[in-house]
Amino acid sequence: MIGKKIRSIRKSKDMTIVELSDKINVTSGYISQIERDLISPSLAVLKRLSNTLDVPLSVLFLEESSDNVVTIPHDERTKIKLSNINVELEFITPILKNDEKKPEFEAFLFKLKPKTWASNHCITHESKEYIYIIQGEIECHVGERTYIISKGDSIIVPENNNHMFYNRNDDISEALCIISPSIH
Numbered sequence: 001m002i003g004k005k006i007r008s009i010r011k012s013k014d015m016t017i018v019e020l021s022d023k024i025n026v027t028s029g030y031i032s033q034i035e036r037d038l039i040s041p042s043l044a045v046l047k048r049l050s051n052t053l054d055v056p057l058s059v060l061f062l063e064e065s066s067d068n069v070v071t072i073p074h075d076e077r078t079k080i081k082l083s084n085i086n087v088e089l090e091f092i093t094p095i096l097k098n099d100e101k102k103p104e105f106e107a108f109l110f111k112l113k114p115k116t117w118a119s120n121h122c123i124t125h126e127s128k129e130y131i132y133i134i135q136g137e138i139e140c141h142v143g144e145r146t147y148i149i150s151k152g153d154s155i156i157v158p159e160n161n162n163h164m165f166y167n168r169n170d171d172i173s174e175a176l177c178i179i180s181p182s183i184h
Contacts, residue, residue, distance in 0.1 A: 002046075002060050003037035009053045010035075024048040070094055085119045087112055092176075105180035112138060112173045118165035127179045129157040131165075136173025139166040 010020055021028040026045060033039045050057040078091045087110040112118055132154040140147040140155050141164040149155050157163050167173045
């Protein structure tokens with residue numbers, strides 16, 4: 001709503017209703033009614049509001065995003081060590097709470113120690129798995145085939161395919177993994 005947007009911008013500029021009304025030559029009651037979305041201002045008043053509030057006129061008409069933006073500082077990422085895998089998963093997407101809708105995808109980082117398998121058994125799930133190598137090199141065993149992916153390379157493992165990851169090198173390998181749809 002335009003009124004709520006105007007109120008938010010006015011308050012962010014530490015301006016009172018009286019100050020704003022004086023600057024655009026209308027009554028404070030008129031501004032109050034606009035901000036409570038009781039009336040719709042004329043285009044001339046909207047232009048004066050946008051000039052006084054120092055925002056483009058179009059900003060007053062932008063809808064607020066209904067999507068919640070989430071930030072996850074690097075030192076607050078959820079790290080999980082599952083008993084059936086040999087790597088710690090560092091999630092860069094939020095971990096679901098019990099009552100939340102399953103996300104479209106999940107993304108995590110993992111480091112694979114030298115001469116180590118990521119898991120002691122084949123991994124299979126009903127989601128596509130996208131792997132991007134950040135550092136080192138990883139053998140990706142998918143079904144009967146083995147793929148070597150190095151720093152900067154990526155691989156997509158289709159859903160319902162047995163796969164395993166192995167670091168055959170003497171240095172740690174690190175990868176970004178995106179699973180879609182989410183399996184957790």
